[in-house]
Amino acid sequence: MTATVxxxxxxxxxxxxxxxxxxxxxxxxAGGAAARAWLARRLAEAGAEVTLEPFAVPNxxxxxxxxAAQWSDGEHGRHLAxxxxxxxxxxxxxxxxxxxxxxxxxxxxxxAGRWLVVPAGTTPPGVxxxxxxxxxxxxxxxxxxxxxxxxPEPGPLPILTLDTATHAAVLRAAEAGTGRFAGNAxxxxxxxxxxxxxxxxxxxxxxxxxxxxxxxxxVGDHPGLRQPAAxxxxxxxxxxxEAATVLAEALPGDVGLAVxxxxxxxxxxxxxxxxxxxxxxxxxxxxxxxxxxxxxxxEAAAVEAGGPARALLAALDQAGRHTxxxxxxxxxxxxxxxxxxxxxxxxxxxxxxxxxxxPADMPDRVETATLEAVARLTVATVMTYTSSLIGDRR
Amino acid sequence: MSETHITEPAAPTGGFxxxxxxxxxxxxxxxxxxxxxxxxxxxxxxxxxxxxxxxxAAEATAAGSCCGGTAKADALAAGQSCCG
Numbered sequence: 001m002t003a004t005v006x007x008x009x010x011x012x013x014x015x016x017x018x019x020x021x022x023x024x025x026x027x028x029x030a031g032g033a034a035a036r037a038w039l040a041r042r043l044a045e046a047g048a049e050v051t052l053e054p055f056a057v058p059n060x061x062x063x064x065x066x067x068a069a070q071w072s073d074g075e076h077g078r079h080l081a082x083x084x085x086x087x088x089x090x091x092x093x094x095x096x097x098x099x100x101x102x103x104x105x106x107x108x109x110x111x112a113g114r115w116l117v118v119p120a121g122t123t124p125p126g127v128x129x130x131x132x133x134x135x136x137x138x139x140x141x142x143x144x145x146x147x148x149x150x151x152p153e154p155g156p157l158p159i160l161t162l163d164t165a166t167h168a169a170v171l172r173a174a175e176a177g178t179g180r181f182a183g184n185a186x187x188x189x190x191x192x193x194x195x196x197x198x199x200x201x202x203x204x205x206x207x208x209x210x211x212x213x214x215x216x217x218x219v220g221d222h223p224g225l226r227q228p229a230a231x232x233x234x235x236x237x238x239x240x241x242e243a244a245t246v247l248a249e250a251l252p253g254d255v256g257l258a259v260x261x262x263x264x265x266x267x268x269x270x271x272x273x274x275x276x277x278x279x280x281x282x283x284x285x286x287x288x289x290x291x292x293x294x295x296x297x298x299e300a301a302a303v304e305a306g307g308p309a310r311a312l313l314a315a316l317d318q319a320g321r322h323t324x325x326x327x328x329x330x331x332x333x334x335x336x337x338x339x340x341x342x343x344x345x346x347x348x349x350x351x352x353x354x355x356x357x358x359p360a361d362m363p364d365r366v367e368t369a370t371l372e373a374v375a376r377l378t379v380a381t382v383m384t385y386t387s388s389l390i391g392d393r394r
Numbered sequence: 395m396s397e398t399h400i401t402e403p404a405a406p407t408g409g410f411x412x413x414x415x416x417x418x419x420x421x422x423x424x425x426x427x428x429x430x431x432x433x434x435x436x437x438x439x440x441x442x443x444x445x446x447x448x449x450x451a452a453e454a455t456a457a458g459s460c461c462g463g464t465a466k467a468d469a470l471a472a473g474q475s476c477c478g
Contacts, residue, residue: 303410303417305418305420306418309418310414310415313414313417313418317410318409320408321407322408323408324407324408325408325409326411327408328411329410329412329414329417329419330417330420331420332420347417
C-alpha cells in the first residue's frame with residue numbers, strides 16, 4: 001500500500017508550484033490565485049469534489065520595489081544588496097523616496113535629520129525627526145535575510161535591517177561621526193482576499209472523517225527576487241495530494257476523506273483559523289493531519305499534536321515503525337495548531353526544509369526521498385488509525 | 395528560542411523513541427505563524443532579546459491573530475519570527 005506513492009509525481013508538483021507563474025504564492029497575489037486554480041484542477045482530476053472557501057486578510061505587507069540603500073564611511077561608498085545586506089523591516093513606515101543624511105548612533109545625540117544605527121540588544125529611544133532606523137539582523141546559511149509576513153504594524157519611521165557584518169561596519173562609522181547613509185523603504189500594507197481549496201472524496205458514514213491539510217501560500221516574490229517556496233510548503237501540498245489520491249482508493253467506504261489546501265498560513269495561519277471555526281460551528285469532528293515542510297529530512301520528522309490526539313499519535317508511531325521513519329516530539333508551528341485549538345485531534349508533521357522563506361527555497365533542494373517518506377507515513381498512519389477503529393467496532 | 399528544543403532524541407529506527415504522547419506537550423506551542431527550521435532559528439540575532447513567543451492566549455484573541463501584538467512586535471524587532 002504505502003509503496004504506491006510516487007516521488008516523481010510529488011517532485012513534479014513541487015516544481016510546478018514553485019514555478020515563475022505562481023510568483024511565490026503570497027496570499028492575495030495573482031500568483032496565489034493562479035496556484036489556487038491549478039490546485040483545484042488537480043483535486044478535480046483526482047476525483048475530489050472541489051470547493052473554495054474565501055476569506056479576507058487585512059494588512060498584508062508588500063515590498064513593492066527593491067529598497068535602494070548605500071552608505072559611506074567618509075572615504076568609501078557602497079551599495080547594499082537587497083535580501084542579503086539590506087531588507088525592509090515589517091514595522092517600517094512606507095518611504096518611497098530615498099532619504100540621505102549622516103549616520104548617528106540611536107540614543108546618542110540629536111536624532112533629527114539622521115539615519116540612526118540601533119546597537120545590538122537595544123531598543124530605539126526617542127527618534128523624533130530621524131530619517132530612519134538601521135537594525136542588525138542575522139542571515140541564514142545561504143546569506144539571506146528571510147522574509148516574514150506576520151509581524152508588527154508599521155510605525156512612524158522607515159526601518160531597514162542590515163546583515164550583521166554591514167550593521168557592525170555602519171555602527172563603527174556612526175560612532176566615528178564620519179558616515180552617511182541613503183535609502184528608502186518601499187513597503188505598503190494591502191487588504192486582500194484569500195481562499196482555501198477543499199477537496200472531498202466522500203463524507204463519513206459511521207467511520208472517522210480524515211482531513212489532510214497543508215498550506216499552499218508562501219511569503220511571495222519580492223521585486224527582482226524570486227522566492228519559490230518549494231519546501232515551505234509546496235512539498236507539504238505535494239505529500240497531501242499524493243496521500244489523498246492513494247487513500248481514496250484504499251480506505252473503507254464508511255471513512256470520510258477530505259483535503260484542505262490552506263491559504264494565509266504565512267500571514268498568521270489565517271486559512272486554518274477560518275476553516276477550523278467553520279468546522280466547529282458545523283459540529284464536525286475531523287481527524288487532522290497537517291504537513292508543513294517535507295523537503296529536507298534530518299534524522300527524524302518533528303511531530304506536534306493537540307486536541308484528543310492520543311489514538312492518532314499511536315497510529316502515527318506504528319506507521320513510523322512500519323515505514324522506517326524516525327519521529328520526534330518537536331514544534332510544528334503551523335495550521336495544525338488552529339485545528340487543535342478548535343478541539344479537534346490534530347497532528348502536524350514537519351520533515352525539514354532548506355532555504356526557509358528565502359530565494360534559496362528552490363525545488364532542487366526538496367529531497368524526493370523525504371517526500372516519499374512523509375507520504376508513506378501519512379498513508380500508513382491513516383490506514384493504521386482506521387483499521388484500529390474498525391477493530392474496536394467489531 | 396525554546397521552540398527549537400526537541401523533547402526526545404532521534405530514534406535509531408522508525409517511530410517515536412519514547413512516549414508518542416510527548417508530542418502533546420511540545421514546549422512553546424502558543425503561536426502558529428510559520429515553522430522555521432531549527433537551523434534558521436539558531437541564527438545569531440544581534441538585537442535578540444528574551445522576548446516571549448506570541449504572548450498569551452488572551453493577547454492573541456485581542457489581536458485577532460495567533461500572536462499577541464506586543465509579543466509579535468518584540469519578537470520581530472529582535473529579528474525573530476513571531477513564533478521563534
